[in-house]
Amino acid sequence: MELKERVCEKMKEELETRLQEISQLHPEGIIDRAYEITVKQELVMIIENEEIDKRTFEVLDKLECPLSSIYTEWLENDCSMLDDLKSTITETAEQMEDQLVFEMEI
DSSP states (O other): OOHHHHHHHHHHHHHHHHHHHHHTSOHHHHHHTHHHHHHHHHHHHHHHHSOOOHHHHHHHHHSSSHHHHHHHHHHHSSOOSHHHHHHHHHHHHHHHHHHHHHHHHO
């Protein structure tokens, strides 16, 4: 098995195990972990589909729980989705404003 495939499979298995654990929780517990689920699914998708250097895969392959390690680092990171969400709000408003102006001109 190729290095990238091995790391992807390891991370998918880790995600599946975590999803099974979460599925045993009461509904409020599941909702509380929705962000974790979403981010971990996105991380797996990135690992599968994006160009990532071989050294990164070599290091991830040595970790017992690479997905959890990356997620923990993400939580401790200074950046957040807030800026991206704010930009999306502004871009949506600008697009809708342009559309409304166009419709009013018709």
